Amino acid sequence: MSNFKKIFPFVLPYKKYAYLNIFFNVLYALFGTLSFISLMPMMDVLFGQTKKIYIEPSYTGIWELKKYLSDYSSYYLTNMTDTYGIGYTLGVLVAGIITIFLLKNLSDYLALFFITFLRNGILKDIRNAMYKKTLDLPLAFFSEKRKGDTISRIAGDVNEVQSSFLSILELIVKEPLTIIFTIIAMFTISVKLTLFVFIFIPISGTIISLIGKKLKKQSTKAQEEQGIFLSIIEETLGGLKVVKGYNSEKYFGKIFQNSTDKFFSLSNTIGNRQNLASPLSEFMGIMVIAVLLWFGGHMVLIENTLNGAAFITYMGLAYNILTPAKSISKASYNIKRGNAAAERILEILEQENPIVNKENAIDKDTFESEISIKNINFKYEDEFVLKDFSLEVKKGQTVALVGQSGSGKSTIANLLTRFYDVNEGKIEIDSVAIKDMNLQSLRGLMGLVTQDSILFNDTIKANISLGKLDATDEEIIEALKIANAYEFVKELPNGIYTNIGDSGNKLSGGQKQRLSIARAVLKNPPIMILDEATSALDTESEKFVQVALENMMQNRTSIVIAHRLSTIQKADKIVVLQKGKIVEQGNHEELIALNGTYNKLVSMQSFE
Numbered sequence: 001m002s003n004f005k006k007i008f009p010f011v012l013p014y015k016k017y018a019y020l021n022i023f024f025n026v027l028y029a030l031f032g033t034l035s036f037i038s039l040m041p042m043m044d045v046l047f048g049q050t051k052k053i054y055i056e057p058s059y060t061g062i063w064e065l066k067k068y069l070s071d072y073s074s075y076y077l078t079n080m081t082d083t084y085g086i087g088y089t090l091g092v093l094v095a096g097i098i099t100i101f102l103l104k105n106l107s108d109y110l111a112l113f114f115i116t117f118l119r120n121g122i123l124k125d126i127r128n129a130m131y132k133k134t135l136d137l138p139l140a141f142f143s144e145k146r147k148g149d150t151i152s153r154i155a156g157d158v159n160e161v162q163s164s165f166l167s168i169l170e171l172i173v174k175e176p177l178t179i180i181f182t183i184i185a186m187f188t189i190s191v192k193l194t195l196f197v198f199i200f201i202p203i204s205g206t207i208i209s210l211i212g213k214k215l216k217k218q219s220t221k222a223q224e225e226q227g228i229f230l231s232i233i234e235e236t237l238g239g240l241k242v243v244k245g246y247n248s249e250k251y252f253g254k255i256f257q258n259s260t261d262k263f264f265s266l267s268n269t270i271g272n273r274q275n276l277a278s279p280l281s282e283f284m285g286i287m288v289i290a291v292l293l294w295f296g297g298h299m300v301l302i303e304n305t306l307n308g309a310a311f312i313t314y315m316g317l318a319y320n321i322l323t324p325a326k327s328i329s330k331a332s333y334n335i336k337r338g339n340a341a342a343e344r345i346l347e348i349l350e351q352e353n354p355i356v357n358k359e360n361a362i363d364k365d366t367f368e369s370e371i372s373i374k375n376i377n378f379k380y381e382d383e384f385v386l387k388d389f390s391l392e393v394k395k396g397q398t399v400a401l402v403g404q405s406g407s408g409k410s411t412i413a414n415l416l417t418r419f420y421d422v423n424e425g426k427i428e429i430d431s432v433a434i435k436d437m438n439l440q441s442l443r444g445l446m447g448l449v450t451q452d453s454i455l456f457n458d459t460i461k462a463n464i465s466l467g468k469l470d471a472t473d474e475e476i477i478e479a480l481k482i483a484n485a486y487e488f489v490k491e492l493p494n495g496i497y498t499n500i501g502d503s504g505n506k507l508s509g510g511q512k513q514r515l516s517i518a519r520a521v522l523k524n525p526p527i528m529i530l531d532e533a534t535s536a537l538d539t540e541s542e543k544f545v546q547v548a549l550e551n552m553m554q555n556r557t558s559i560v561i562a563h564r565l566s567t568i569q570k571a572d573k574i575v576v577l578q579k580g581k582i583v584e585q586g587n588h589e590e591l592i593a594l595n596g597t598y599n600k601l602v603s604m605q606s607f608e
Contacts, residue, residue, distance in 0.1 A: 003342035004168065004335075006350075007161060010122045010129075017118040022173050024111035029177035031104035033185050036316045038100050041073055042093045043309035052078050111174065123162040126345065130154045133348055138355045139419045140380075148231025149224070153348060156226055157341035164338020167331035175324035175331070182320050189314045190306055193296055222266040224344075229259040270337070289318055355418055361438040367445055367526035367557065368430045370394050371416070376425030378411060385411050386580040389425075393573075395526075398558040400568035402601060403577035409561040413531045416559070417446060429527075447520035449549075451532040453512035455504030460489060461496040463504070463515060467523025475522060483518035484548035485511065510544055517548045528558040565605055574598065 011018060044051075057071040081089045134150060142150070186194045236243060236252055243252055296314065299306040306314075371393040378386045386408045393399045401409045414420045415427060418434060427434045434442055447467070455463050464479060465471045471479075476496055480486040488511055492498040504512045513533065520528060533549060550570075562568045569588045576584040576591065576598045583597050591598035 010125050014118045014121040017114045020114040021111050024107045025174040027107035029181050033181040035100045038097045040313040126158045148234045149227030152227035152230045157344045160341035167334040171331040175327045178324040182317050186317050225263040232256050363438045363441045372428040376422045397572045400560040400571035400574045407577040408580040413529050447523050447525040447528045449530045449533045453516045457502045459497050464519045479518045479522035482521045482551045483514045484544050485514035528556050530560045532563045
């Protein structure tokens with residue numbers, strides 16, 4: 001139950017619905033028991049067994065309450081029958097029974113009505129919390145997790161927890177109270193017969209718990225498998241061109257089928273164990289009722305210690321225990337499944353985020369003098385990507401980072417934006433350590449254009465205005481012009497209100513990259529980080545994008561991570577990296593004159 005205790009805070013905003021649900025469940029249990037008890041005087045009248053009492057009984061104390069209620073009922077029925085006749089009495093009894101059943105079912109409906117708000121509220125809030133946590137967690141967390149698994153937790157596991165909470169409320173209120181009220185009523189009719197019920201409950205509970213022991217483990221496996229096949233779907237849709245281009249449909253189809261086969265097998269096992277709970281508890285209940293029929297029949301026909309109407313009512317009450325007992329056994333299975341889902345949800349919600357704001361973090365909205373990278377060491381896993389790395393970037397400078405793949409260029413962009421934190425050393429902006437700065441204000445100082453143009457399934461306006469949500473159409477058009485993108489945007493059917501499709505797939509690579517640049521231009525940050533912004537483009541697109549980049553970098557501090565060296569000839573400083581260390585630095589002419597690593601890189605790319 002510890003997992004559910006941790007999720008319990010999500011119930012608190014909706015506690016009024018929980019209280020109302022409990023209140024109407026109490027009424028349901030009470031009217032459910034009364035609906036059977038109300039049959040007893042009806043049958044007494046029908047069989048002519050009503051005790052004739054003409055003097056109103058007096059209440060003598062709690063210990064005589066059963067006798068007082070029985071005598072008062074007989075007195076009331078005797079008086080009514082003598083005054084209005086037997087037909088009127090039957091009519092009143094039938095109206096009373098209908099009223100009690102109506103109140104029982106109305107209470108049941110209202111209990112379910114209020115729990116709907118509770119369940120859906122919990123569902124909404126957990127999903128929102130999961131999504132917020134997903135946005136807050138560092139990139140490192142998701143480099144180790146499948147995206148599909150995270151989607152599965154936000155979608156499927158949250159649903160499982162929601163339905164399990166409903167089971168708990170039924171388990172602790174509705175069904176147990178129904179059983180308790182019913183047993184109290186049964187005790188008032190016959191103590192001897194009721195003792196048999198206490199034999200049934202622990203035996204049933206023990207057998208059902210033995211069957212359900214493995215359910216939680218199997219539910220966890222099923223939920224993990226669901227995450228795997230959702231990941232396969234997500235990866236297949238993302239790489240559909242490669243799948244089709246390499247005729248790999250059968251290969252991926254087989255991988256997906258293997259995953260769904262495992263899920264099918266696990267789901268069958270879980271479902272069949274759950275399905276066993278209800279018939280098993282009902283069969284055990286019928287066994288007890290059979291014994292009660294034999295033993296109770298003996299009391300009615302041979303001992304004459306119980307009248308027929310009381311015995312029939314008693315059997316109805318005994319059968320009334322079966323439905324809540326079945327529900328409890330089903331709910332206990334749901335809780336085991338929900339517990340497995342709760343573990344997977346809490347794994348994300350309780351995940352510690354190492355990249356957070358310090359207490360009293362500094363808000364900084366201007367860039368005055370320089371960025372200083374001082375003796376930093378950094379590793380993603382075991383091997384250091386940057387070793388004792390130092391660099392200073394003055395305000396207004398364009399500094400280019402070049403080197404072979406794996407030399408640590410893009411890592412510097414990740415560290416400057418605090419997507420990752422350095423292991424040793426520190427990075428400062430205007431002599432303020434970035435770890436001491438408010439994360440939002442740090443990232444507010446920077447514009448980022450990545451190698452992959454990350455665009456969303458929305459309009460051009462919505463994509464560009466991420467950096468400035470209140471931007472006017474005129475500001476967006478101006479940013480598009482600077483990014484050399486307005487020429488193609490104005491030709492689109494709806495201009496800046498054109499939807500660009502999933503990941504911007506309605507546009508070419510160069511067009512997408514220019515929109516990414518326009519987004520950075522609109523944000524208008526003092527520091528610009530360009531992470532291989534032209535490496536994925538053809539020559540013609542590169543020329544358009546290069547002009548856009550040059551427009552954007554004017555009067556800004558820029559850190560350019562370049563694969564194509566033709567794009568950084570005009571940089572104030574070029575830093576050549578090799579295996580996480582600086583091997584050369586200077587401007588283009590100085591580095592060519594050195595005839596070292598940079599010159600080799602230039603020669604390899606047929607630099608003109």
